[in-house]
Amino acid sequence: MAVATQGTASNYLQRAPSPSGLADVVDLILDKGLVIDAYIRIAVIGIELVTIDARIVIASVDTYLRFAEAVNRLDLQQTEKAGIDELRGNGGGGKDKAKGMLEGAKEKVGRSNGDSRD
Amino acid sequence: MATTVTDAPAYVYGITWVDVAISGADGVADAAVQTVEHGELAAIVSPLESSDIRARRRDLLRHAEVLQQAFGRAAVVPLGFGTVFASDDDVVSDLLEPRYEELVELLHRLDGLVELTIRALYDESAVLAEIVEGEPRIAALRGSSNPADQVALGEAVAHALADRRTRDSDEIVASLSSLAREVSIEERVAEYEVIRGAFLVERSAVQEFEAVAEELARRYGGSIRFKLTGPLPPHHFVSERWAS
Numbered sequence: 001m002a003v004a005t006q007g008t009a010s011n012y013l014q015r016a017p018s019p020s021g022l023a024d025v026v027d028l029i030l031d032k033g034l035v036i037d038a039y040i041r042i043a044v045i046g047i048e049l050v051t052i053d054a055r056i057v058i059a060s061v062d063t064y065l066r067f068a069e070a071v072n073r074l075d076l077q078q079t080e081k082a083g084i085d086e087l088r089g090n091g092g093g094g095k096d097k098a099k100g101m102l103e104g105a106k107e108k109v110g111r112s113n114g115d116s117r118d
Numbered sequence: 119m120a121t122t123v124t125d126a127p128a129y130v131y132g133i134t135w136v137d138v139a140i141s142g143a144d145g146v147a148d149a150a151v152q153t154v155e156h157g158e159l160a161a162i163v164s165p166l167e168s169s170d171i172r173a174r175r176r177d178l179l180r181h182a183e184v185l186q187q188a189f190g191r192a193a194v195v196p197l198g199f200g201t202v203f204a205s206d207d208d209v210v211s212d213l214l215e216p217r218y219e220e221l222v223e224l225l226h227r228l229d230g231l232v233e234l235t236i237r238a239l240y241d242e243s244a245v246l247a248e249i250v251e252g253e254p255r256i257a258a259l260r261g262s263s264n265p266a267d268q269v270a271l272g273e274a275v276a277h278a279l280a281d282r283r284t285r286d287s288d289e290i291v292a293s294l295s296s297l298a299r300e301v302s303i304e305e306r307v308a309e310y311e312v313i314r315g316a317f318l319v320e321r322s323a324v325q326e327f328e329a330v331a332e333e334l335a336r337r338y339g340g341s342i343r344f345k346l347t348g349p350l351p352p353h354h355f356v357s358e359r360w361a362s
Contacts, residue, residue: 013335015328016347018186022175024347025182027235027304027314032353033198036213036360039127042146042173042200064272071246071260071275 156214232349316354
């Protein structure tokens with residue numbers, strides 16, 4: 001079971017005494033550990049390997065557009081840092097534009113997902 | 119300790135010292151875990167009634183749990199998932215006997231050592247906000263409706279993130295490595311992953327290691343989230359292949 005560290009200023013370190021899910025376990029026991037050529041080796045079939053989903057897409061225009069979209073939809077007001085007012089000041093019109101683009105991008109993603117499933 | 123010898127194929131979890139009492143736990147395919155012993159060594163096994171087994175999610179979890187349980191009591195050489203010998207006798211004649219010296223040496227080497235794994239992930243909005251604030255060019259391109267600007271923006275962000283990742287992962291590894299006997303860094307699999315790695319540390323240094331991880335987590339103040347798992351059996355540090 002995973003628990004947040006107690007008694008510190010940090011909520012950013014999660015502590016787990018043992019592997020807390022299938023993905024963790026797969027990381028530890030599928031290609032790790034001593035492997036001995038034995039009588040038989042049980043094949044792992046029918047278990048969706050969660051980690052595969054997260055494979056990195058090689059740098060491409062698609063990746064760049066994904067980063068651009070993520071940056072456009074940032075709400076810098078939430079980040080409590082200096083200098084933001086300046087950014088917001090000259091971005092009054094840009095915000096609406098960004099929103100429009102974001103919706104466009106979402107539609108695009110939705111469609112291409114549909115295509116790939118067909 | 120009593121050892122029940124069965125004729126069924128034997129699923130092997132790992133190797134430990136003979137005096138480590140492990141029995142009765144539920145193992146792969148719900149079979150009871152027991153040991154097969156030879157000299158100072160004990161193989162942690164459970165009978166497999168059918169050799170036509172398909173590994174289920176639960177079996178993978180059980181493999182890890184059984185090793186974790188044994189590891190709570192003594193050093194363990196963890197085997198990868200799926201190793202099966204024809205019988206308990208074969209575990210002795212094909213593994214414990216021919217590899218006796220190597221296994222004893224390996225257990226001695228691992229004695230008192232534990233594996234701690236770290237996974238560090240950027241918080242997407244926190245790290246992107248820092249990148250936007252740190253680079254005027256990126257801030258200026260943000261929100262532009264020109265498609266070419268959008269590609270340039272994304273490319274600049276991708277490069278800034280890659281540079282940051284190199285810097286941050288070097289710093290994290292350097293901080294944690296000072297307490298480790300061995301380090302194993304994995305290939306990155308997720309876009310916002312900073313680092314994923316395993317550290318072999320002395321059991322007595324676990325608290326100190328945790329303190330260093332906490333200090334790192336504080337220093338990155340939410341732009342990086344850390345997950346520290348362990349103490350675990352040393353899965354990452356016995357990854358060899360042996361022909362039997």
